[in-house]
Amino acid sequence: MAGADGTIRSTVDKVLALYRDQYFDFNVKHFHQKLRFEHGIQLSYTWVKQTLQAAGLVKKRLNGGVIAAADHDGRYRACCYTWMAVIISGSRMIDGMT
Numbered sequence: 001m002a003g004a005d006g007t008i009r010s011t012v013d014k015v016l017a018l019y020r021d022q023y024f025d026f027n028v029k030h031f032h033q034k035l036r037f038e039h040g041i042q043l044s045y046t047w048v049k050q051t052l053q054a055a056g057l058v059k060k061r062l063n064g065g066v067i068a069a070a071d072h073d074g075r076y077r078a079c080c081y082t083w084m085a086v087i088i089s090g091s092r093m094i095d096g097m098t
Contacts, residue, residue, distance in 0.1 A: 015041065015048065016055050028058055 018039065023031045028049045035041040035048065052058040 011041070011043075012051060015043070015051060016057065019052060019057055024057075028052060 015035065018035070019026075019031055023034055026034065029045070031052075032043075032045045032048045035043065049058070053060055
């Protein structure tokens, strides 16, 4: 059993090191893809996300799925996916969004 614990710990260390050193500017989805296709690490998306969150490397989503970050003046800006949805749909952005 001690071998399995060491393997799990080394996997966690490797994933965290890869995110910190090479992929710090990736979101979890893209990082998970890099792990699978470039590093051969076949872990679930949920496991990767929760491990990065537990280590404090990524933040949890706000409001059950809204990805936002506060600007210096306290307003929230939408992520690039929200912008893309607005562009595709032809909708106007809500006042206060940048």
